Amino acid sequence: MPDAQICALFIAQINFLIIMNLLFKKAIIIMHELIKLHNFHHQSLEAFERNDPQLSKLSEQKYTYYPPILDELPTDIQGIYTIGGGRQIGKTTLLKIWMLKLLKQGVMPKQIYFMTGEVIRDHLQLIELIQSILEESSKLNMRYIIVDEVSYIAHWDKGVKFLADAGLLQKTELIVTGSDLVLMQEARMTFPGRRGAAEKTDFHLYPLSFYEFLTLIHPDKNFDFAMSDDLFQLAAEGFQNYLIHGGYLTAINDMAKYAKIMPATLQIYSDWVFGDMLKRNKRAHVTEQLIITLIKQLGSQVSWHSLAKDLPIQHPNTISDYIYLLEIMDTVYVQRALLEHKLIAAPNKAKKIFFSDPFIYHAMVYWQNKRSGVNENWMQAVLKNKELVSLLVELICVTHFRRFFPTYYIKAEGEVDIAYIIENKFVPIEIKWTHQIRTQDIKQIKKYKNAEIWGQRQENGMFDTTPAYSLIRRLLQLSRDGKQFNRKP
Numbered sequence: 001m002p003d004a005q006i007c008a009l010f011i012a013q014i015n016f017l018i019i020m021n022l023l024f025k026k027a028i029i030i031m032h033e034l035i036k037l038h039n040f041h042h043q044s045l046e047a048f049e050r051n052d053p054q055l056s057k058l059s060e061q062k063y064t065y066y067p068p069i070l071d072e073l074p075t076d077i078q079g080i081y082t083i084g085g086g087r088q089i090g091k092t093t094l095l096k097i098w099m100l101k102l103l104k105q106g107v108m109p110k111q112i113y114f115m116t117g118e119v120i121r122d123h124l125q126l127i128e129l130i131q132s133i134l135e136e137s138s139k140l141n142m143r144y145i146i147v148d149e150v151s152y153i154a155h156w157d158k159g160v161k162f163l164a165d166a167g168l169l170q171k172t173e174l175i176v177t178g179s180d181l182v183l184m185q186e187a188r189m190t191f192p193g194r195r196g197a198a199e200k201t202d203f204h205l206y207p208l209s210f211y212e213f214l215t216l217i218h219p220d221k222n223f224d225f226a227m228s229d230d231l232f233q234l235a236a237e238g239f240q241n242y243l244i245h246g247g248y249l250t251a252i253n254d255m256a257k258y259a260k261i262m263p264a265t266l267q268i269y270s271d272w273v274f275g276d277m278l279k280r281n282k283r284a285h286v287t288e289q290l291i292i293t294l295i296k297q298l299g300s301q302v303s304w305h306s307l308a309k310d311l312p313i314q315h316p317n318t319i320s321d322y323i324y325l326l327e328i329m330d331t332v333y334v335q336r337a338l339l340e341h342k343l344i345a346a347p348n349k350a351k352k353i354f355f356s357d358p359f360i361y362h363a364m365v366y367w368q369n370k371r372s373g374v375n376e377n378w379m380q381a382v383l384k385n386k387e388l389v390s391l392l393v394e395l396i397c398v399t400h401f402r403r404f405f406p407t408y409y410i411k412a413e414g415e416v417d418i419a420y421i422i423e424n425k426f427v428p429i430e431i432k433w434t435h436q437i438r439t440q441d442i443k444q445i446k447k448y449k450n451a452e453i454w455g456q457r458q459e460n461g462m463f464d465t466t467p468a469y470s471l472i473r474r475l476l477q478l479s480r481d482g483k484q485f486n487r488k489p
Contacts, residue, residue, distance in 0.1 A: 035115045035116075035119075035129075037053065038053070038096075038115065038116065039112075039113060040052050041100075041103055042109050045103055048103070055093075055097070055100065058097075061249075061253045062256045063217065063253055065212070065216055065249055066097065067094055067205060069083065069094060069203050070097060070098055072200065072203065075107075075142070075173075076142060077197055078142065078170065078171055078196050079197065079201055080160060080169070080174050080196065080201065081173065081174070081176070081195075081196075081201050081202070082177070082202045083177040083204075083205060084178055084179075084180070084181045084205070084330075085179065085205030086207075087330075088248065088250065088268065088272060089330070090205065090249055091177045091179075092148055095114065095177070096114070099112050099114065099144070107142075107144070108138065110136060110137050111137050111138065112143075113133045113137075113144070113145050115145075115146070115148070116152075117147055117151065117152035117153045117156070118152050120147075122154040122159075123154065123156055123157075123158045124159070126147070126159040126160075127159045127163060130163055131163075131168065133145060134172070139171065142171050143171060144173050144175070145174050145175070147174070147176045149177060149178060150177065150178050151180060156176070157186055160190075160191065161191060164191060179329060180325075180328040180330075181204070181327075181330060207247025207248055207356075207357045207359070208247035208252070209247060209400060209403070209479035210238075210239065210247075210396065210400065210479050211475075211480040212479065214235060214238050217238065218234060218238075221234065224476065224480065225473045225474070225477045225489045227476075229458070232470075232473070235472050235476065236472060241255055242358065243358055243382070243389060243396075244358065244382065246358035247359070250265050261359070261362065261379070263366070265363075266362065266363045266366040266367070267366070267370075269363040270364060270366065270367035273291075273331055273364075277325060282322060282325065286311065286322065289310065289311050289312060290307070291364050291368070293311065294332065294353055294364075295364055295365060295368060298355070298361070298391050298395070299391045299394055299395065300352065301350035301352055301411065302350055302352070302353060303350050303351070304316035304317075304319045306350075323353065331355065331356060332353050333353070333354050333356050333398065334351050334353050335353070335402075335407065335409055336351050336408055336409075337409060337411040338408035338411075340426065343424065343425075343426060346411070349411050354395045354398055354399060355395065357399065361392065362382070390431075390433040390434075393433040394417055394433075396475070397417070397429075397454065400475060400479055401418055404482045405421055405485075406420065407419075408421075410428055413443075413444060414443050414445075416428045416430055416444050416451075417430055418431065425450070427487055428450070428451045430442055431454050431471065432453055432454070432456070433471065435456050435457055437455060437463055439464075446466055451466050452466070452474075453468040454470075455469070455470070455471055456471060457470060458470055474489070477489065
């Protein structure tokens with residue numbers, strides 16, 4: 001090749017690199033402008049409260065909830081922290097409230113930055129952004145950098161690992177959030193020894209528990225296992241509403257304002273589910289048919305093979321993959337059968353699949369009804385359907401236990417609804433949402449000396465030799481005490 005051609009080629013390559021560098025820098029400038037939408041606190045505290053997309057809506061709501069994570073997140077220990085939880089659960093609002101808390105405690109505005117992963121393409125842009133933020137902020141004080149929905153950023157973990165290994169995250173709390181629970185697993189594997197000295201670095205934001213909901217709407221009441229008859233009636237009324245809106249704050253506020261969940265609230269959630277599955281390269285018509293099947297099979301024992309009969313895909317591994325994605329998105333909870341002598345999941349037994357919250361179930365049913373042209377008053381229909389109410393009650397109990405304990409069911413000669421593990425033992429619980437319990441319905445549960453029956457009645461008592469408790473009382477106790485749940489009231 002002649003020297004002139006080599007020189008021209010070299011110049012063309014240099015020009016290409018210059019253009020790419022300019023485009024990259026322009027993209028960073030554009031992202032900085034977009035990031036300003038979530039950092040009005042750099043103008044003033046008042047501007048932050050008035051103009052922030054999340055904080056500005058709080059004053060319009062009847063109920064504002066402050067999750068315990070607000071007090072659990074360290075403010076003076078550098079490290080890499082994760083917050084996982086499903087869509088529309090309130091992770092972004094939680095962090096905006098936390099930012100407001102820091103500012104009111106005297107943290108300088110330029111020490112706090114919030115960015116959303118939706119506008120950051122890859123780990124290279126993430127590194128560039130965080131480096132520029134660190135250069136702008138004081139090195140003498142703790143810096144707080146929040147990356148919301150980090151899973152949108154390609155290879156985000158490589159970017160964070162680079163920053164940590166380069167020593168750039170000194171005196172920095174880096175908080176990343178994601179809507180799939182693999183986020184926390186990836187962080188544990190990718191950043192061993194780089195997470196910081198805090199006792200807890202991974203947080204899971206759940207919907208409000210039944211206890212949290214009751215104390216939100218009745219902050220002056222003391223709900224516990226031994227509550228008075230009057231308080232029990234208040235709790236029972238609240239439980240009827242919880243069957244509809246579950247622990248999703250937007251739905252709770254809808255019910256308070258409109259006496260129903262607004263169609264837009266239901267639509268937004270269902271759109272997120274299908275949209276996120278599509279982003280993960282899952283076929284839309286398969287996801288739709290799977291959701292319809294899970295609605296129909298709610299609380300039933302299923303296998304991947306049995307689910308395949310209702311779906312346009314026949315391979316069990318493919319179905320397992322779809323279910324796994326719904327599970328890490330916190331859309332469903334897969335309750336596995338217990339291998340009693342080993343206290344682990346029985347690998348070859350059927351599973352029970354529940355939606356992770358009553359609201360999620362209703363959002364999916366709303367989507368199904370809209371798709372099929374059904375326009376019934378679904379909320380009234382739910383409360384009139386005793387079989388469905390019983391399933392939703394079981395769903396609530398199962399998904400409350402799974403927050404705190406390994407949670408299974410027992411599949412033997414008969415079935416036991418819940419078996420949770422505590423102190424290397426399992427405790428079997430039968431859920432009977434009825435005032436009358438029949439002997440034939442509890443043949444299996446009676447075989448266990450430490451078993452409990454949770455029923456609809458207000459009073460506690462015994463059924464033969466098995467303690468029979470008020471479900472509402474025990475559920476309140478569980479959701480209040482968490483991992484300190486005392487097995488015997």
